[in-house]
Amino acid sequence: xxxxxxxxxxxxxxxxxxxxxxxxxxxxxxxxxxxxxxxxxxxxxxxxxxxxxxxxxxxxxxxxxxxxxxxxxxxxxxxxxxxxxxxxxxxxxxxxxxxxxxxxxxxxxxxxxxxxxxxxxxxxxxxxxxxxxxxxxxxxxxxxxxxxxxxxxxxxxxxxxxxxxxxxxxxxxxxxxxxxxxxxxxxxxxxxxxxxxxxxxxxxxxxxxxxxxxxxxxxxxxxxxxxxxxxxxxxxxxxxxxxxxxxxxxxxxxxxxxxxxxxxxxxxxxxxxxxxxxxxxxxxxxxxxxxxxxxxxxxxxxxxxxxxxxxxxxxxxxxxxxxxxxxxxxxxxxxxxxxxxxxxxxxxxxxxxxxxxxxxxxxxxxxxxxxxxxxxxxxxxxxxxxxxxxxxxxxxxxxxxxxxxxxxxxxxxxxxxxxxxxxxxxxxxxxxxxxxxxxxxxxxxxxxxxxxxxxxxxxxxxxxxxxxxxxxxxxxxxxxxxxxxxxxxxxxxxxxxxxxxxxxxxxxxxxxxxxxxxxxxxxxxxxxxxxxxxxxxxxxxxxxxxxxxxxxxxxxxxxxxxxxxxxxxxxxxxxxxxxxxxxxxxxxxxxxxxxxxxxxxxxxxxxxxxxxxxxxxxxxxxxxxxxxxxxxxxxxxxxxxxxxxxxxxxxxxxxxxxxxxxxxxxxxxxxxxxxxxxxxxxxxxxxxxxxxxxxxxxxxxxxxxxxxxxxxxxxxxxxxxxxxxxxxxxxxxxxxxxxxxxxxxxxxxxxxxxxxxxxxxxxxxxxxxxxxxx
Numbered sequence: 210x211x212x213x214x215x216x217x218x219x220x221x222x223x224x225x226x227x228x229x230x231x232x233x234x235x236x237x238x239x240x241x242x243x244x245x246x247x248x249x250x251x252x253x254x255x256x257x258x259x260x261x262x263x264x265x266x267x268x269x270x271x272x273x274x275x276x277x278x279x280x281x282x283x284x285x286x287x288x289x290x291x292x293x294x295x296x297x298x299x300x301x302x303x304x305x306x307x308x309x310x311x312x313x314x315x316x317x318x319x320x321x322x323x324x325x326x327x328x329x330x331x332x333x334x335x336x337x338x339x340x341x342x343x344x345x346x347x348x349x350x351x352x353x354x355x356x357x358x359x360x361x362x363x364x365x366x367x368x369x370x371x372x373x374x375x376x377x378x379x380x381x382x383x384x385x386x387x388x389x390x391x392x393x394x395x396x397x398x399x400x401x402x403x404x405x406x407x408x409x410x411x412x413x414x415x416x417x418x419x420x421x422x423x424x425x426x427x428x429x430x431x432x433x434x435x436x437x438x439x440x441x442x443x444x445x446x447x448x449x450x451x452x453x454x455x456x457x458x459x460x461x462x463x464x465x466x467x468x469x470x471x472x473x474x475x476x477x478x479x480x481x482x483x484x485x486x487x488x489x490x491x492x493x494x495x496x497x498x499x500x501x502x503x504x505x506x507x508x509x510x511x512x513x514x515x516x517x518x519x520x521x522x523x524x525x526x527x528x529x530x531x532x533x534x535x536x537x538x539x540x541x542x543x544x545x546x547x548x549x550x551x552x553x554x555x556x557x558x559x560x561x562x563x564x565x566x567x568x569x570x571x572x573x574x575x576x577x578x579x580x581x582x583x584x585x586x587x588x589x590x591x592x593x594x595x596x597x598x599x600x601x602x603x604x605x606x607x608x609x610x611x612x613x614x615x616x617x618x619x620x621x622x623x624x625x626x627x628x629x630x631x632x633x634x635x636x637x638x639x640x641x642x643x644x645x646x647x648x649x650x651x652x653x654x655x656x657x658x659x660x661x662x663x664x665x666x667x668x669x670x671x672x673x674x675x676x677x678x679x680x681x682x683x684x685x686x687x688x689x690x691x692x693x694x695x696x697x698x699x700x701x702x703x704x705x706x707x708x709x710x711x712x713x714x715x716x717x718x719x720x721x722x723x724x725x726x727x728x729x730x731x732x733x734x735x736x737x738x739x740x741x742x743x744x745x746x747x748x749x750x751x752x753x754x755x756x757x758x759x760x761x762x763x764x765x766x767x768x769x770x771x772x773x774x775x776x777x778x779x780x781x782x783x784x785x786x787x788x789x790x791x792x793x794x795x796x797x798x799x800x801x802x803x804x805x806x807x808x809x810x811x812x813x814x815x816x817x818x819x820x821x822x823x824x825x826x827x828x829x830x831x832x833x834x835x836x837x838x839x840x841x842x843x844x845x846x847x848x849x850x851x852x853x854x855x856x857x858x859x860x861x862x863x864x865x866x867x868x869x870x871x872x873x874x875x876x877x878x879x880x881x882x883x884x885x886x887x888x889x890x891x892x893x894x895x896x897x898x899x900x901x902x903x904x905x906x907x908x909x910x911x912x913x914x915x916x917x918x919x920x921x922x923x924x925x926x927x928x929x930x931x932x933x934x935x936x937x938x939x940x941x942x943x944x945x946x947x948x949x950x951x952x953x954x955x956x957x958x959x960x961x962x963x964x965x966x967x968x969x970x971x972x973x974x975x976x977x978x979x980x981x982x983x
Contacts, residue, residue, distance in 0.1 A: 255352040261305050261345055263288045263298070275354070277323060288350075292321065304335045305345050311335045315359060330359040385464075385475040390414055390431045393473065402478070404450045420448055430459070434474055438463045444481070456485040491583035508573075508593035511580060512537050514557050516547060519588060528595075529569070541568050552577060556589045571597045661758045666696045668744055668751040671712055673699075683738075683759060685731035696753070701729045712753070728757065737764055840875040843884070843912060843919075847871055850885055851892065851910070858896045865900055868909040874919060883950040884921065884972060890943040891923040891968055899927025899966065906965075918956075918973045926965035934962075 255272040259265055265283045273280045278291070289298045304311050312334045320326050336349040376383050376396035384395040392410050400407055403418050415424035415431075426445065434441040440462040447457045461476035499520070502509045508524040516536040526532060529541060538544040538551070547553070552562050561578040573593045580590045656663050662680035666673045676691050684691065684699060691699075697708040704727075711726070727735045739758040744751055851867055876884065892908060900906045904927065911922040951958055956972040 253353060255354070257283075257288070257350040259288055259348045259350060261347060263301055263348070266347060272352075277320070301335055301348065304337050304348060308337050308339060308343070308345050310337060315355065329354060329356045331355065379477075381480075382478045383476070384410075385473060386431065387473040388435060388471055390428060390435075399478075402449065418450075423448060427459075431461075431474060434461055434463060435471065438471070447478075455480050456482045488583040491581070505592075508595075509590065510537070510593075511588050511590050513586070513588050514553065516553070525593070553589065557587055565596070565600075568593075571595055572600045573597075659756075661756050662738075664691075664696065664699070664755045664757065665747075666712075666753040666755070668753045671696050671709070671753070674752065680757065683730070683736065683757060684728060696755070699728050701727055701735055725760070737761055840877055841881045843874050843876050843881060844869075844871040846881060846885060847888060847910060847912065850888065854889060854892055854896070858893070860896060864903060864905050865896065866907045868907055870909070870911040870913075872913045874912065874914055876919070880919075880954065880972065883954055884919075887947050887950050887970065887972075888921070888923065890947050894943060895923070895925040895927060895966070899925045899929075901928065904928075915971065918971055921970045921972060922967060924965065924967045929962040929964075929966050930960065 252271070254269070255275055256269040257265060257272050258267050264285055264287050268276075268280055268283050270280070273283065276283070276291075283291075288301075300311050300313070303309075312332070314332045316331045316333060317328050318331055319328055331352050332355055333350065333352040336351065337345040338347045338349055340346045373394070373396075377398075379396060380398055382396065382399035382402050384399050385393050387393055392413055395407060395410055400410070403410065405418060410418075415427050419427070430441065430443065440460070442458070442460050444456060444458050447455050449455055458479040458481045459476060460479070461474055463474050464472050466472045502520075502522045505522060506524065508528060509522045510518055510525050511520040512518050516538060518532055518535055518537050518540055521529075521532050532540065536547075538547050542548060550564075550566070552564065555562055556577045556579055559579055561576065563574070563576050566573055566575055572595075574596045575594075576592045578590055580588045582588055656665075656675075656677045659677055659679060662683040663677045664673060664680055665675040673692055673694050673696055676688055680691065681688055695709075696712055697705045700708040708726070725737065725739055728738055730736060737760050739760045741756045741758075743754050745754050746752070848869065848871075851869070855862065855865075855867065888910065892910070895908050899908075906926050909922075909924040911920075911924070913920055947958075951970060951972075954972045956970055958971075959969045961967040961969075
């Protein structure tokens with residue numbers, strides 16, 4: 210089979226097979242030995258050397274592997290007995306007879322012994338090898354497996370046909386070009402527009418079938434897109450071959466080769482001529498509408514679905530001011546959010562609605578209706594007619610009518626009952642006036658002789674209308690001097706604006722409020738007061754009533770308490786410091802005394818006692834440094850405790866390592882001291898017995914919050930506890946002390962002896978316990 214040749218300018222498909230020019234020309238070789246040295250190691254070539262009777266002389270490793278036979282097996286075997294094919298045998302015979310090489314491409318082949326491999330495809334060459342006399346003495350058979358390339362080519366062909374079919378189903382013209390702006394292909398719709406077949410378009414440019422000026426503009430846009438990359442959208446009027454002018458929308462984008470380099474561009478042209486005509490007609494109608502709106506005596510405005518006012522006629526602008534791209538609720542109502550009564554949703558769904566609304570003190574009859582824009586979007590047109598005067602006249606007429614009807618209906622009855630009514634009213638008024646007078650007198654006495662200063666001010670203006678005796682004493686001012694002042698003038702002058710805001714806040718809340726403020730006396734003193742403020746109605750008038758309680762003595766007492774507390778804290782700190790010093794002295798005395806003790810067991814008892822005292826001393830040292838004497842940070846305490854303990858036992862930290870996992874927990878002194886002693890005893894026990902003969906190991910301490918208490922774990926990876934060991938029955942002082950302290954803290958303990966010893970304790974914080982009992 211010969212090699213296929215492609216024509217036209219369609220996008221090139223990947224090369225998938227070699228031509229005869231790619232096969233090595235071996236005619237210059239004169240011996241099989243030279244040939245083997247040259248080509249047998251080629252990684253992609255299947256090479257076999259046969260004698261002129263088609264018997265294998267030798268093959269390379271790839272040929273043997275692919276054939277399924279070893280090189281030794283193939284040697285001497287006849288090619289066509291193993292792989293029978295009459296057509297191929299005739300080709301080999303012709304090469305022997307004529308001495309001319311033969312090449313075949315995409316040759317299908319099925320292995321007789323391996324049918325599961327299916328059909329494979331090969332490019333191959335039979336090259337004659339001649340002796341000095343020119344006679345063919347052997348044949349060089351060279352093959353290249355192109356099965357995968359063949360499949361890839363077929364897949365690409367299928368994809369190309371699918372894409373072309375897909376493009377042809379799209380009604381809009383589609384085309385694609387190379388980087389030189391030459392057409393590589395197009396769809397059926399493009400052929401119909403340019404009145405040319407695809408074969409006539411491919412390889413051509415715009416200038417081959419378009420007016421030059423039009424082609425130059427489109428070419429300029431193509432070059433700009435290829436230069437920048439990405440996408441491009443624009444509109445342009447195009448003259449078709451029938452000389453008809455069309456408005457076209459072009460949408461284009463660049464595309465790349467598989468290696469990422471620029472391949473060209475693809476474009477789509479959409480005929481928008483009808484849409485443009487429609488838009489033009491709509492715009493004309495809209496302009497007519499605007500002219501009508503400009504001349505209307507009613508106010509008219511247009512807004513979009515985002516509430517933005519797009520247009521307002523002169524009546525609107527005259528009434529509400531210049532329009533600056535505002536929302537309707539901002540422009541008309543000075544709001545930051547849409548009006549609660551807005552009916553935009555109904556209008557934009559296609560309805561026309563009519564309502565009455567009050568805008569900036571005037572009543573308007575409003576008609577709202579949807580308006581279609583040239584671009585197909587929807588706006589809302591509102592027509593506002595000022596009916597304020599009409600409404601007022603209607604209400605006035607209604608009132609007059611009702612009044613007249615009532616007069617006609619009731620006049621007769623009123624005339625007959627006038628005397629009795631007047632007598633009754635006079636009697637009731639006298640009783641009410643007496644009750645009111647008594648009430649006012651009681652209220653006045655209650656305010657006047659109250660133990661706290663009371664000030665009454667007009668709720669609307671803040672002007673003082675009355676004060677009691679205690680207020681004049683507190684501020685050192687006469688009653689007549691205070692009445693008529695603004696209530697903020699009773700406070701320090703430099704803070705006057707602040708107190709005006711406080712007063713407004715009291716009025717706004719309309720309920721009893723309390724605050725701590727300062728008032729300024731006549732002689733300039735600042736007096737702290739506790740103010741209880743409320744609104745009350747007196748004779749139909751809303752009055753601000755403020756009760757001012759002098760808290761000078763209370764503040765002085767609080768200050769004295771704070772000072773006394775600081776002194777007690779200093780004293781308590783000193784106590785902890787001295788306790789720590791005394792414990793250190795006791796510890797030092799024990800250490801000095803132990804030097805004179807000969808018996809090692811007795812000396813160890815002294816050392817253990819010294820360590821227990823140190824653990825308590827560390828607590829008091831932490832409390833001395835702490836700002837809070839009721840609790841201690843257990844993490845710092847345990848760190849210092851272990852540092853002292855390891856030093857006391859002379860532990861080499863390179864041999865026995867310490868690992869701490871301590872949560873930041875604050876414990877009371879009643880809990881921290883027993884907890885420290887327990888840790889001291891358990892770690893001491895581990896250091897003494899868990900690592901005999903300088904055995905390396907690790908001691909770990911974990912302390913965390915758990916269920917209202919704390920969980921403490923002391924772990925070592927030493928030799929473990931002896932069999933049958935029961936810590937509850939231990940006779941040593943240290944472990945007895947652990948049991949006693951654990952009982953004191955209402956705790957319990959678990960011991961696990963596996964790969965060392967793990968002692969887990971749950972302890973109840975005594976502060977938490979007392980708090981629960983309280």
